[in-house]
Amino acid sequence: MKNLIFSLKIMVILSCILIGCENDKKTEVVTKTSDSVLTAMIIEQVDSLYSVYERFDYDWIEFYADNYTAIYPDSPIRHLTKDSLIAQWKQIYAKYDVKLIHRGRPTIIPSEDMAISYNTFNEIFINKENSDTIKNVGTYIINWKRQSDDSWKIVFETLQNH
Numbered sequence: 046m047k048n049l050i051f052s053l054k055i056m057v058i059l060s061c062i063l064i065g066c067e068n069d070k071k072t073e074v075v076t077k078t079s080d081s082v083l084t085a086m087i088i089e090q091v092d093s094l095y096s097v098y099e100r101f102d103y104d105w106i107e108f109y110a111d112n113y114t115a116i117y118p119d120s121p122i123r124h125l126t127k128d129s130l131i132a133q134w135k136q137i138y139a140k141y142d143v144k145l146i147h148r149g150r151p152t153i154i155p156s157e158d159m160a161i162s163y164n165t166f167n168e169i170f171i172n173k174e175n176s177d178t179i180k181n182v183g184t185y186i187i188n189w190k191r192q193s194d195d196s197w198k199i200v201f202e203t204l205q206n207h
Contacts, residue, residue, distance in 0.1 A: 083155035087189055090197050091151040091162050099145050101138065106130050110190065110198040118206055141170040141179075148185075158191040159200075166204075182207045 078086075090108070098105040106127050115123050137143070149165035163186040170179040188201035 077157060080155045083157075083160060084153040087153045087155065087160045087162050087197065088151055090189060091164065091187075095145070095148055101143050103131055103134065106134070108199055110192070110200045113199055114201045116203040118204070137170070140174075141172060144169050144171065160189045160197070162187050162189065165207075 094105055094108045097108070109127050109130060112124065112126055115125055117123075146167040146169060147165075148167070151162040151164040154161040163184055165183070166185050167180075167182045170181060172178070183204050183206040185204045186202065187199050189197045190200040192198055
């Protein structure tokens with residue numbers, strides 16, 4: 046009986062050691078991405094976002110994280126989802142044809158896993174019923190966050206109309 050208890054204690058100890066070793070995370074050496082490389086990556090993201098946005102379908106919404114924060118003029122801070130963004134733009138596209146006239150080159154403020162980009166924009170919304178236009182000119186400010194798969198997604202946006 047003493048041998049059985051002793052054997053069980055040894056098995057428990059060995060199991061704990063094995064489980065502990067299995068859960069021991071190896072520390073990886075993280076190399077910092079240079080600011081110039083990060084800036085180039087974010088400029089590429091902004092350029093891609095606008096090239097997709099100019100098609101005026103919903104594919105540009107894929108640049109957003111599933112949940113993001115937005116501050117729009119004359120409204121409170123809002124925590125939104127991609128689905129709510131699609132719903133918002135379905136209403137806009139139902140009523141207006143949207144034309145991007147011009148966008149400025151982005152300025153980038155890089156960090157290791159986040160970056161801010163901002164640029165000017167000039168677009169018009171053309172009412173489908175009466176062809177009245179609304180000019181929308183301003184500065185677009187985006188916070189990009191590196192995702193676990195190393196992609197970059199928009200986690201915050203705001204704009205300032207001029």
